[in-house]
Amino acid sequence: MIARLQALTAESRATFWRSLQTLGATRVVIALVLLVYLSFGNRSLHALGHDLYLQICLLYLALAIGFALTAVYLQRHFVLQLLSQIACDLAIISMLYLAGGGMRSGLAILYLFPLAGLAILAPLVVALFCASLVTLFLLGDSTWQIFLTDSDRDVMQAGLYGAAFLAAVLVVNRMAAKLIGQEELASQRGIEINVQQAVNRLVMANIGDGILVVDPQGQVYAGNPAAQQMLGLVGLEMKFRLSAAVTLAPLAQAYAEWRADPGCSTAVLTIKPFNDAALEGVTAAWSARRELSAHLKVRFAAADMAGSGLGAERSVIFLQDVTGIENQAQQLKLASMGRLTASIAHEVRNPLAAIGHATALLAEEVTAPGQQRLLNIVGDNVARVNRMVEDILQLSRKVQAHSEPLALAGFLAELRTEFIETHSLAADIVGIAVPPGAEVRFDALHLREVLLNLLSNAVRYASGKPDSIRLYVVRDTAQRLELHVQDDGPGITPEVRAHLFEPFYTTSSKGTGLGLYLARELCLNNEARLDYEYRFNSEADAHGSPSLSGRFVITLKAA
Structure with a gap:
C-alpha cells in the first residue's frame, strides 16, 4: 500500500490527502448527528444504555475533531493515519451498535461510512478484509441474540448487511481505482504537455524564422522573438491586427490574398517596419535608410483545429528574412566581378602607361592651343583611368589589417x-x-x-x-x-x-x-x-x- 502511494504523482498524492480531510470532516458531522439522535432517541435506547451512548458519542466527536486536524496540519504517514482512523470508526460504531441494542437500533448502516472511505483510499484486499470483519461481527452478535431471545430474524438482517457492505466496497473500490487511474493519466498528460510547451517555447524563442499565429480576420495572437525582430515589434505586445499596422500593409495584403486563394501560399515582401521616432514624418530620411528594409519570404499555413474543441480558426505565418541571402549573393557577384576587373586592370595598365607616355611626349612638341587642349583632355582621362586601375588593384588585394x-x-x-x-x-x-x-x-x-x-x-x-x-x-x-x-x-x-x-x-x-x-x-x-x-x-x-x-x-x- 505504501509502495502504491509512493508510485503516484504529487498531484495524485495531494488528492488522497484531500480525500482523507473530507473523510475527517464527514466523521465530525456524523458524530454530531449521533448526538442529535440521542436527544430524539427511542425508548429502547434510554432503557438499555443512555449514559453509555452519550459517553461514546462524545468520545467519537473528540476523536473525529482530532483526526480532522491531524489530516490538515500533519500530512505525514498517510497509511498509518488512514488505518488508525478506520479502526477507531469500526470500534466506536461497534460500541454504539451494542449500546443501542444491536440490530434493532438501526445503527448498523453506520458501518457503510468507514468501509466506503477505506474502499476509496486503500487497496481492495484491505477494504474487503475490514468489510468481512464487520460482517462476522454482525453475524456473531445476531447469533448470540438467538440464545437470548429465541429469534433468528436478526441473523438474516446481519447477513444482508454483510452482503451489502461487501458489494458496496467492491463497487466503490473499482470506481475509485478507475477515477484514480484517470487522474494519474491526466496528470501524466499534463506533465507531458508542460514539457512539450517548454520545448515549443524554447524552439520558438531560438529559431531563426519568424512565426505568427493569426485568425481569419488577421488578428495576431502570438509571435516568436524572430518575428518581432523582423517586423520591428521588439518589446511590444503581440496582440494587434495586421491591417491596423501601416508598415505591415504588404503582409496583410498577402495574407488576404492567400485567404481568398489558398494556392498562393508563399510570397516575397519588402517591409520597412522600424519605428524611429527621430525620423517620424521625414520622408526623405525614412526612404533613404534602405538597410532598414526587411526582405521577407512569407509562407502561410492553416492550423489543423479538428478535435480541439475551439470554434475559432487559426493560421500560421512563417517569415524568413532573405536579406542576408540576397546580400551574400550580391557579395558573390561582386567578388566575381572584382576578379574579372582585376585581371582586366592588369592588362590595361601597360597600354595605359604607353598612352600616357606618348601623350607627354606629344605635349612637348605641340604648340597650337587647340591641339594642346586635346592633349590635356587625353591626359586627364588617362589619369582617371589610371586611378580606377589603382583602386581596382588595391580592392583585389586582401590587405591584412594591423589593428x-x-x-x-x-x-x-x-x-x-x-x-x-x-x-x-x-x-x-x-x-x-x-x-x-x-x-x-x-x-x-x-x-x-x-x-x-x-x-x-x-x-x-x-x-x-x-x-x-x-x-x-x-x-x-x-x-x-x-x-x-x-x-x-x-x-x-x-x-x-x-x-x-x-x-x-x-x-x-x-x-x-x-x-x-x-x-x-x-x-x-x-x-x-x-x-x-x-x-x-x-x-x-x-x-x-x-x-x-x-x-x-x-x-x-x-x-
Missing part, C-alpha cells in the same frame, strides 16, 4: 594638417572635436585612407567657411565610439543614398565609383562599420524644429 590602439586626438590633428596643406585650404575649414583619452583599435594607414576619401568628398560640397567640415567623436547608446564626418553642403538624396556604397557607382564625372566602397571594405577589415546616416542636430532650424542632416558615421572598435 593597434590608436589615440584619435593626435591622429586626427595630424591628418587635418596634412589634408589642409595638400589641398591648399584655409586652416580653419576643418574642425575637430575629440573627447579626452579616446582610443580605438584600427590600422592607422587604413583609417588615414578612409578619412582622406571622406574629406575629399566633403571638400567638393562644403561652403569653405570655418568649420564647414567637421570631424568629431561621440559615444552611441551602446557606449561605442563613433567618428562623424560632416560638411555644411547639401545632403545626399535618398536615391543616391540607396546606391552609395555600391562599386562603380558615382555622381561625379571625375570619380571612379570605388572610393566609398573601398573605404567601407577597409572599415570591415578593421571590425568597424561605415555608413551614411540621417540624424537630427542639437541646434534648431529657422522654424524652431531640430534640423536634419546627413553625415558619414564610422562606428569604431574600442581599444
Whole structure:
C-alpha cells in the first residue's frame, strides 16, 4: 500500500490527502448527528444504555475533531493515519451498535461510512478484509441474540448487511481505482504537455524564422522573438491586427490574398517596419535608410483545429528574412566581378602607361592651343583611368589589417594638417572635436585612407567657411565610439543614398565609383562599420524644429 502511494504523482498524492480531510470532516458531522439522535432517541435506547451512548458519542466527536486536524496540519504517514482512523470508526460504531441494542437500533448502516472511505483510499484486499470483519461481527452478535431471545430474524438482517457492505466496497473500490487511474493519466498528460510547451517555447524563442499565429480576420495572437525582430515589434505586445499596422500593409495584403486563394501560399515582401521616432514624418530620411528594409519570404499555413474543441480558426505565418541571402549573393557577384576587373586592370595598365607616355611626349612638341587642349583632355582621362586601375588593384588585394590602439586626438590633428596643406585650404575649414583619452583599435594607414576619401568628398560640397567640415567623436547608446564626418553642403538624396556604397557607382564625372566602397571594405577589415546616416542636430532650424542632416558615421572598435 505504501509502495502504491509512493508510485503516484504529487498531484495524485495531494488528492488522497484531500480525500482523507473530507473523510475527517464527514466523521465530525456524523458524530454530531449521533448526538442529535440521542436527544430524539427511542425508548429502547434510554432503557438499555443512555449514559453509555452519550459517553461514546462524545468520545467519537473528540476523536473525529482530532483526526480532522491531524489530516490538515500533519500530512505525514498517510497509511498509518488512514488505518488508525478506520479502526477507531469500526470500534466506536461497534460500541454504539451494542449500546443501542444491536440490530434493532438501526445503527448498523453506520458501518457503510468507514468501509466506503477505506474502499476509496486503500487497496481492495484491505477494504474487503475490514468489510468481512464487520460482517462476522454482525453475524456473531445476531447469533448470540438467538440464545437470548429465541429469534433468528436478526441473523438474516446481519447477513444482508454483510452482503451489502461487501458489494458496496467492491463497487466503490473499482470506481475509485478507475477515477484514480484517470487522474494519474491526466496528470501524466499534463506533465507531458508542460514539457512539450517548454520545448515549443524554447524552439520558438531560438529559431531563426519568424512565426505568427493569426485568425481569419488577421488578428495576431502570438509571435516568436524572430518575428518581432523582423517586423520591428521588439518589446511590444503581440496582440494587434495586421491591417491596423501601416508598415505591415504588404503582409496583410498577402495574407488576404492567400485567404481568398489558398494556392498562393508563399510570397516575397519588402517591409520597412522600424519605428524611429527621430525620423517620424521625414520622408526623405525614412526612404533613404534602405538597410532598414526587411526582405521577407512569407509562407502561410492553416492550423489543423479538428478535435480541439475551439470554434475559432487559426493560421500560421512563417517569415524568413532573405536579406542576408540576397546580400551574400550580391557579395558573390561582386567578388566575381572584382576578379574579372582585376585581371582586366592588369592588362590595361601597360597600354595605359604607353598612352600616357606618348601623350607627354606629344605635349612637348605641340604648340597650337587647340591641339594642346586635346592633349590635356587625353591626359586627364588617362589619369582617371589610371586611378580606377589603382583602386581596382588595391580592392583585389586582401590587405591584412594591423589593428593597434590608436589615440584619435593626435591622429586626427595630424591628418587635418596634412589634408589642409595638400589641398591648399584655409586652416580653419576643418574642425575637430575629440573627447579626452579616446582610443580605438584600427590600422592607422587604413583609417588615414578612409578619412582622406571622406574629406575629399566633403571638400567638393562644403561652403569653405570655418568649420564647414567637421570631424568629431561621440559615444552611441551602446557606449561605442563613433567618428562623424560632416560638411555644411547639401545632403545626399535618398536615391543616391540607396546606391552609395555600391562599386562603380558615382555622381561625379571625375570619380571612379570605388572610393566609398573601398573605404567601407577597409572599415570591415578593421571590425568597424561605415555608413551614411540621417540624424537630427542639437541646434534648431529657422522654424524652431531640430534640423536634419546627413553625415558619414564610422562606428569604431574600442581599444
